[in-house]
Amino acid sequence: MPIFKKPDFRxxxxxxxxxEGLFQKCPxxxxxxxxxxxxxxxxxxxxxxxxxxxxARERLEHLLDPESFEEHDAQMVSVDxxxxxxxxxxxDRLKTYQKKTGLKDAVITGTGKIEALPVxxxxxxxNFIAATMGSVVGEKLARIVETGTSERLPVIIISxxxxxxxxxGALSLMQMAKTCGALAxxxxxxxxxxxxxxxxxxxxxxxxxxxxxxxxxxEPKAMIGFAGPRVIRETTHQDLPPNFQTxxxxxEHGLIDMIVHRKKMRSxxxxxxxxxxxxx
Amino acid sequence: xxxxxxxxxxxIFELERKLEDLKRHSRAQDINLDPEVKRMQAKIEExxxxxxxKLTAWQRVQIARHPQRxxxxxxxxxxxxxxxxxxxDRLFGDDKAMxxxxxxxxxxxxxxxGHQKGRELKENLKRNFGSAHPEGYRKALRMMRLGxxxxxxxxxxxxxPGAYPGVGAEERHISEAIAVNLREMMVLKTPxxxxxxxxxxxxxxxxxxxxxxxxxxxNAYYSVISPEGCAAILWKHRSHAPEAAEALKLxxxxxxxxxxxxxxxxxxxxxxxxxxxxxxxxxxKTIVKHLKKLTEMPIEKLLAQRYAKFRKxxxxxxxxxxxxx
Ligand SMILES: [Zn+2]
Numbered sequence: 001m002p003i004f005k006k007p008d009f010r011x012x013x014x015x016x017x018x019x020e021g022l023f024q025k026c027p028x029x030x031x032x033x034x035x036x037x038x039x040x041x042x043x044x045x046x047x048x049x050x051x052x053x054x055x056a057r058e059r060l061e062h063l064l065d066p067e068s069f070e071e072h073d074a075q076m077v078s079v080d081x082x083x084x085x086x087x088x089x090x091x092d093r094l095k096t097y098q099k100k101t102g103l104k105d106a107v108i109t110g111t112g113k114i115e116a117l118p119v120x121x122x123x124x125x126x127n128f129i130a131a132t133m134g135s136v137v138g139e140k141l142a143r144i145v146e147t148g149t150s151e152r153l154p155v156i157i158i159s160x161x162x163x164x165x166x167x168x169g170a171l172s173l174m175q176m177a178k179t180c181g182a183l184a185x186x187x188x189x190x191x192x193x194x195x196x197x198x199x200x201x202x203x204x205x206x207x208x209x210x211x212x213x214x215x216x217x218x219e220p221k222a223m224i225g226f227a228g229p230r231v232i233r234e235t236t237h238q239d240l241p242p243n244f245q246t247x248x249x250x251x252e253h254g255l256i257d258m259i260v261h262r263k264k265m266r267s268x269x270x271x272x273x274x275x276x277x278x279x280x
Numbered sequence: 281x282x283x284x285x286x287x288x289x290x291x292i293f294e295l296e297r298k299l300e301d302l303k304r305h306s307r308a309q310d311i312n313l314d315p316e317v318k319r320m321q322a323k324i325e326e327x328x329x330x331x332x333x334k335l336t337a338w339q340r341v342q343i344a345r346h347p348q349r350x351x352x353x354x355x356x357x358x359x360x361x362x363x364x365x366x367x368x369d370r371l372f373g374d375d376k377a378m379x380x381x382x383x384x385x386x387x388x389x390x391x392x393x394g395h396q397k398g399r400e401l402k403e404n405l406k407r408n409f410g411s412a413h414p415e416g417y418r419k420a421l422r423m424m425r426l427g428x429x430x431x432x433x434x435x436x437x438x439x440x441p442g443a444y445p446g447v448g449a450e451e452r453h454i455s456e457a458i459a460v461n462l463r464e465m466m467v468l469k470t471p472x473x474x475x476x477x478x479x480x481x482x483x484x485x486x487x488x489x490x491x492x493x494x495x496x497x498x499n500a501y502y503s504v505i506s507p508e509g510c511a512a513i514l515w516k517h518r519s520h521a522p523e524a525a526e527a528l529k530l531x532x533x534x535x536x537x538x539x540x541x542x543x544x545x546x547x548x549x550x551x552x553x554x555x556x557x558x559x560x561x562x563x564x565k566t567i568v569k570h571l572k573k574l575t576e577m578p579i580e581k582l583l584a585q586r587y588a589k590f591r592k593x594x595x596x597x598x599x600x601x602x603x604x605x
Contacts, residue, residue: 075598081538082529086514104598135594142591164482164504166514169528170540173482173504174593177490180462181590188467204504206455207443207483212463226455226483227445236446245450255453 026050028221042262051219051262053199055101056108056125059158063266064121068113072144077104078136082169090167093129101127105136106161109144111153115270117277120148123158124205130162133205137165138175141209145182149189154277156269158196159210163203176208183212192276194269197224197247197256211255215272217265218247218256283553286342292331295324332550335499338522340531341507343499344478348553350560352394352437353379355477358560359567360385360392360435366426369418372452377408377440378416378488380423385435386568388575391427393420393488394437397478410479411444414457417487421461424468433471433571436488441506443484458487465490466587471574473567475545476500476532477552492586493570494540496532497563498547502540503530540593543570 023032028050038045042062043052054062060069077098080090098104106128111120122144124131131137141157148155164172183193195213197206199222206226210216218224225245233240243249250256260268285293299320306313335343343349356363360383367374380393395412398404420436427434443454465472465488474491480502496502505513510528511520529535532544545566548555574582 073599076596077598079595079597081595082527085523085527087516135596139594139596166505166510166528168595169504169530169538170502170535171538171594173486173502174540174590176459176483176486177462177466177590178593180459181466181490181587184463184466185587187463204483207458207487208462209459211453211456211459225450226443226458227450232445232447232450235444238447240447244447250453253451253453255456 024052026052044262049220049261051199051221053126053160054262055127056103056123056158059123060108060112060121062262063156063158063269064112064114065116069110069121070112071108071110072147073109073140075104076136076140078134078168080167081135081171082167084167084169086167093167097128101125103128105140106131106133107137107140109140111144111147111151114156114266114273117270117273118151118153119156119269119273120144120151120153121156121158124160126160126162126200129165131160131205132162132165132172133175133179133208134165134168134172135175138172138178141175141179142182145179145186145193148191148193149182149186152189152191152278154191154273155183155186155193156196157193157209157213158198159201159205160198161201161203161205161210163205173204176204179209180212183209187214191278192273194272194276196260196265196269198222200224202226202228214276215257216255217258217260217268218250219262219265220247220259222247224250224255283348284346286339286346288331288339288342289550292324292327295320295327299324328549336522337501337525337528337531337534338507340499341501341521341525343551343553344501346551346553347399349478350552350556351399352396352439352477354556355437355560355563356381356383356392356394358556359564360390363392366423367419369415369422371415371418373413373415375408375413375416375419376406377410377412377444378420380419382432383435385564385571388568388571389432390571391423391432391434392437393423393434394477395440395484395488397439408444410440411442412440412484412487413444413446413449414452414454417443417454417457417461420488421464424465424470424472428468428470431470433473433575434468434491435567436472436474436491438474438476438480438485438489438502439478439500440481440484441479442481443487458483461487462490466590467583469579469583471571471577471582472586473570473574475563475567476502476541477563480530481506490586490590492574492582492589493542495543495545495566495570496535496541497545497552497559498532499551500532501525501530502532502535503528 029048397410507525
């Protein structure tokens with residue numbers, strides 16, 4: 001039973017693979033939008049509010065106070081411990097994605113400020129092997145959460161992920177325990193953790209750090225779930241309810257505290273931290 | 281109980297059948313066929329050794345899934361005594377794929393939880409083929425909290441193809457149920473031992489697998505994804521499951537080498553299903569050995585070691601951070 005299968009991606013992610021494309025068609029309303037217009041609008045469709053996926057750098061730029069970000073563990077890279085032999089080797093995959101994205105791996109972590117409030121922050125980048133979690137993602141997250149604990153900082157994690165990274169076998173599975181463990185100690189220190197779910201957050205990431213936030217926020221229409229819809233349909237031969245596994249569905253079913261428009265995310269986090277962050 | 285052969289065991293079973301024929305023939309005709317019988321027995325022994333000494337990852341997966349393999353409830357009544365089953369998560373229902381309760385092993389009174397499969401269809405429908413819903417994980421955590429409150433160690437037996445991928449499971453947040461267990465087990469103030477007794481299917485297995493000692497039966501597997509699922513994605517077809525099983529490094533020995541588990545528990549030749557009693561005896565001995573050590577340890581030290589153990593898991597390079605731990 002493939003539990004950590006990639007979700008059904010919309011045409012959107014395919015389009016983003018063509019950097020030379022100046023225009024993108026909005027999956028929400030069909031409008032053709034110039035990429036500069038999208039970039040200026042935090043990658044939200046100006047017509048229908050559809051949230052296109054953002055890179056980790058873009059998110060950090062919009063969320064944090066200017067010049068406040070200090071990146072941690074920027075040089076950490078994945079290694080092919082299992083010497084994974086598939087159709088493509090893991091090492092090849094890593095090289096391809098490093099070249100394509102300019103990233104070392106699927107998460108950027110560090111400290112920064114949101115409306116002058118200091119935070120430890122991690123942002124996953126779906127463009128890097130579907131932001132799957134291997135050892136590097138797990139280790140960088142555990143470290144930034146530990147930094148949060150030792151420096152008494154709130155932790156903000158912005159998730160997007162296809163799940164665990166198969167190429168690292170059980171090593172990637174154990175990152176689920178590692179990240180949740182680090183968060184357990186952070187929680188014992190009575191420090192807040194705000195988890196932000198973006199499209200899509202699934203599999204081993206949804207089943208670990210992403211769903212244990214003190215507050216869980218989600219972007220509109222983000223697909224969030226444990227198993228992919230195709231797997232569920234094949235296993236259960238059941239029709240899926242309308243809007244199944246969307247942020248709206250999960251707010252209705254009690255998992256998500258608030259659905260927050262991308263342009264309101266920064267101020268919402270700041271508002272929450274004014275209640276929850278430790279007094280200095 | 282007549283054993284069902286796995287595909288790769290068929291030559292052995294065939295030869296054993298021939299041996300029986302030979303013996304019957306010898307008795308019926310009253311002819312001495314002892315030399316032939318001996319020769320054939322030696323050949324069977326040799327074949328068994330050859331097969332079972334170098335099982336491939338995929339063959340072990342098949343053994344781990346053998347329908348006659350001992351299941352969680354078998355161990356609760358063999359390796360353990362005085363099992364009292366307690367039901368329900370106090371929130372939604374009672375998940376029959378995750379029985380739990382109180383039981384004694386050696387001198388140790390414990391809380392026990394585990395995934396339970398069924399042997400035939402009716403039982404399997406009841407047990408949902410060993411795939412638990414959120415209720416199962418929440419019940420497991422409720423029982424673990426009982427253990428924490430009453431100073432009882434927790435023993436968790438892992439045997440699941442994975443948490444259930446269904447509408448209800450998603451509606452009631454299977455992800456969150458597993459994630460909360462991962463977080464809470466890390467800081468639960470009582471010793472925890474998890475044993476992968478059969479299938480260790482990804483997050484659904486880990487959901488009761490954060491422990492002071494993680495043990496694995498020799499032919500059990502523990503994997504981030506099923507070999508079939510991995511093959512479907514990376515090889516574009518499920519029929520490549522044997523290659524995927526090899527690539528995923530999912531056997532007990534592989535995991536021991538990767539330092540992701542603490543000990544491999546040997547099984548009888550050919551697998552646990554060949555001898556339930558012997559398997560239960562070894563399992564009991566191993567659990568008791570670890571319980572003795574863990575229950576003597578001060579709780580703060582135990583928790584620090586539990587965290588450090590999982591904290592170390594992971595392989596990476598290029599670490600030049602000032603924040604390195
Ligand atoms: Zn639009």
